[in-house]
Amino acid sequence: MIVLPMAVPFIVLVLAAVVAMLGLRKTAVWVWFLALAVLVYVLQGHITDPLKIAL
Amino acid sequence: MTALARALNALALLGICAVLGVAFYWQLARGELPCPLCLVQRAAFLGAGLGFMLNVRFGSSESHYGVAIVSALVGGAVAARQVLLHVVPGTGSYGSALLGWHFYTWALVAFFLIALFAAALLFIEAQFAEGVSDWRPTVLAQVLGWLFVLIALGNAVSTLLECGFGPCPDNPTGYELLRK
Numbered sequence: 519m520i521v522l523p524m525a526v527p528f529i530v531l532v533l534a535a536v537v538a539m540l541g542l543r544k545t546a547v548w549v550w551f552l553a554l555a556v557l558v559y560v561l562q563g564h565i566t567d568p569l570k571i572a573l
Numbered sequence: 574m575t576a577l578a579r580a581l582n583a584l585a586l587l588g589i590c591a592v593l594g595v596a597f598y599w600q601l602a603r604g605e606l607p608c609p610l611c612l613v614q615r616a617a618f619l620g621a622g623l624g625f626m627l628n629v630r631f632g633s634s635e636s637h638y639g640v641a642i643v644s645a646l647v648g649g650a651v652a653a654r655q656v657l658l659h660v661v662p663g664t665g666s667y668g669s670a671l672l673g674w675h676f677y678t679w680a681l682v683a684f685f686l687i688a689l690f691a692a693a694l695l696f697i698e699a700q701f702a703e704g705v706s707d708w709r710p711t712v713l714a715q716v717l718g719w720l721f722v723l724i725a726l727g728n729a730v731s732t733l734l735e736c737g738f739g740p741c742p743d744n745p746t747g748y749e750l751l752r753k
Contacts, residue, residue, distance in 0.1 A: 521739065521740045523733070523736060523737065523738045523739065523740075523741075524609060524612055524732050524735075524736040524740070524741040525729055525732040525733035525736060527613075527616045528612075528615075528616055528619070528725070528728050528729035528732050528733075529729050529733075531616060531619045531620060531623065531725055531729070532722065532725045532726050532729050534623055535619075535623055535626065535718075535721060535722045535725050536722055538623065538626060538627055538630055538631075538718070539630065539715075539718045539719060539722055543627065543630075543631045543634075543705060546623070546627060547627070547636055547637075547640060550620060550623055550640050550644075553616070553620065554620065554643070554644070554647065557613060557616050557617070557620075557647070558647070560613065561610075561613050561651065563609075563740055564609035564610055564613070564740075564741065564743070
């Protein structure tokens, strides 16, 4: 399974915000969809982190 | 877009910028690094902020509110997950508390309020009459938008420094990219 850096969803979100400010509304929404997908993918690798720290 | 809807969207965007600003203050001034789940919640705040920013920048659209609500639901689910994990006896907590609650507990409340606020704004039907193509952003809208971009960029750089190019440590103790 490919491990994505945690910064990737942030970078995609920055891209979405910049694209929005440049006037590309629909593109910004699609880039947000991509960011959301990446975020959920990154999340599954950290879902039990608090338990790992404690146990 | 009505003046009321415009003002409330700008207010929501400012609120999210303030939340991320406080988180940044805790990270930089108090040296408390965000955990991976905390970072996911920050990204969800950015997603919700993007929804309000789109409304401020282009005028109101149902899809913009959708962006805010879905982001808040994802962030809320992650915050709830973290709260529930720390409820387990012996698991302790992560980070210090603010006004008696940990940041992930505040985040859960904030995400719930964001989703509720965005849903409530959808009741102002007059805001959709103009359509997004006719909307011209004000100078204030431009300033708010670029402020949001700046905060998003700051979070991206900070996360890259903290986690590096691999998986983020479960319990980060320093900035991975700044280690000698």
